[in-house]
Amino acid sequence: MGDGGSPLSRSVARQLVEAKVDILHLEERLAANHMSRLRDGQVESVQTSSLHLDILRDLKRINAHIAAIAYPILKEGVY
Known part of the structure; x- marks a missing residue:
């Protein structure tokens, strides 16, 4: 366990x-x-444009999901 009882440390x-x-x-x-x-x-680039943009979109979504895991941990103990 990490800080504050969370499996992910602050x-x-x-x-x-x-x-x-x-x-x-x-x-x-x-x-x-x-x-x-x-x-x-x-x-x-023209031939692979759709794939390239899909990968960038997916990278952005993965990044958002990872941050979404972190935000509640940072808010622990604030109240």
Whole structure:
């Protein structure tokens, strides 16, 4: 067990929330790079665009789920 009786320690939960922002910035940068390649007409990017965007969307959802686990742990003991 971690801090406060939670299986996930508050320090790890805090790291997960902080990483959420980094992952969001990464996702935005990857999407912008992909769009740039599409504008340039790169054949590989055009052919894999749907897959690429699906993976980015899934990364964003996974990131949100991980942060959702961390938020309640950080709120423990606040009240």
